[in-house]
Amino acid sequence: ALVFGTIGVKKVVAMQGRFHFYEGYSMKEVTFPVRVLKYLGVEKLIVSNASGGVNPNYKVGSIVIIKDHINFMPEHPLRGKNDERFGPRFVNMSEPYSVEMIAKAKEIAQELNIEVHDGVYLGLQGPTFETLSEYRMVKILGADCVGMSTVPEVIVARHMELETFGVSIITDMGDEESILSVSHKEVLEAAKKAEPNLRKLVKELIVRVNGHPLKPNQMHCLSIFEWHLHHCLKWYIQFLYLPTFFW
Ligand SMILES: O=P(O)(O)O[C@H]1O[C@H](CO)[C@@H](O)[C@H]1O
Ligand code: HPA
Numbered sequence: 001a002l003v004f005g006t007i008g009v010k011k012v013v014a015m016q017g018r019f020h021f022y023e024g025y026s027m028k029e030v031t032f033p034v035r036v037l038k039y040l041g042v043e044k045l046i047v048s049n050a051s052g053g054v055n056p057n058y059k060v061g062s063i064v065i066i067k068d069h070i071n072f073m074p075e076h077p078l079r080g081k082n083d084e085r086f087g088p089r090f091v092n093m094s095e096p097y098s099v100e101m102i103a104k105a106k107e108i109a110q111e112l113n114i115e116v117h118d119g120v121y122l123g124l125q126g127p128t129f130e131t132l133s134e135y136r137m138v139k140i141l142g143a144d145c146v147g148m149s150t151v152p153e154v155i156v157a158r159h160m161e162l163e164t165f166g167v168s169i170i171t172d173m174g175d176e177e178s179i180l181s182v183s184h185k186e187v188l189e190a191a192k193k194a195e196p197n198l199r200k201l202v203k204e205l206i207v208r209v210n211g212h213p214l215k216p217n218q219m220h221c222l223s224i225f226e227w228h229l230h231h232c233l234k235w236y237i238q239f240l241y242l243p244t245f246f247w
Contacts, residue, residue, distance in 0.1 A: 051147035066166035088158035119144030123151030135174030
């Protein structure tokens with residue numbers, strides 16, 4: 001489901017969940033929503049995920065701003081005939097995550113006194129969590145955290161020239177003491193704990209990031225919407241810590 005709304009004077013659409021390759025979807029299906037968002041007029045994409053940390057400076061609950069990624073997924077989302085209407089055959093990946101948005105997010109985190117790290121995310125197929133040796137491999141390869149999503153969506157976002165910001169919550173550490181206890185339940189619990197800070201950060205980022213504000217005639221609708229938002233806040237907020245896409 002796509003949830004439409006506004007934050008400040010920015011129009012926002014949030015995806016209520018995402019598709020994963022490990023669920024059996026093709027890469028085209030996994031990344032299809034990004035194409036749809038682009039065609040809806042989305043200019044900026046914010047993507048969030050849960051991941052396992054291999055950087056010893058992280059701990060469970062750390063918020064990591066993704067500065068780069070390593071694609072270790074088994075299939076490339078742009079494999080096959082290129083549709084030039086979407087983007088070029090050979091995509092420049094020198095700045096997959098917007099340097100400008102990263103700087104803004106760090107500035108906001110400092111102001112709000114939210115501890116953030118930055119790091120490289122490595123995408124694997126899953127659905128198994130990594131073995132100790134695989135976590136070690138992830139570290140040797142130069143990544144700071146590992147997960148089973150995000151990379152395909154970001155590649156397709158870059159294909160379509162969507163400016164992207166990515167953030168990861170460290171839900172478990174791939175070290176010898178904690179690895180035995182990794183479970184999806186723990187991932188969800190750890191993500192939930194980090195959610196209030198992530199919500200504040202993302203909300204403020206949306207407010208401050210450059211983009212098209214609402215037009216004056218849209219402001220009236222906004223005031224009605226804000227009343228609604230206020231009264232449905234609890235319900236609405238829940239969407240913010242799910243993998244989300246905004247414009
Ligand atoms: O990347 P997201 O979907 O946030 O979630 C991460 O957490 C799930 C495993 O617990 C996997 O889906 C993994 O990729
Ligand atoms: O340790 C992990 N590995 C892969 N995916 C994950 N998602 C949350 N934690 C992990």
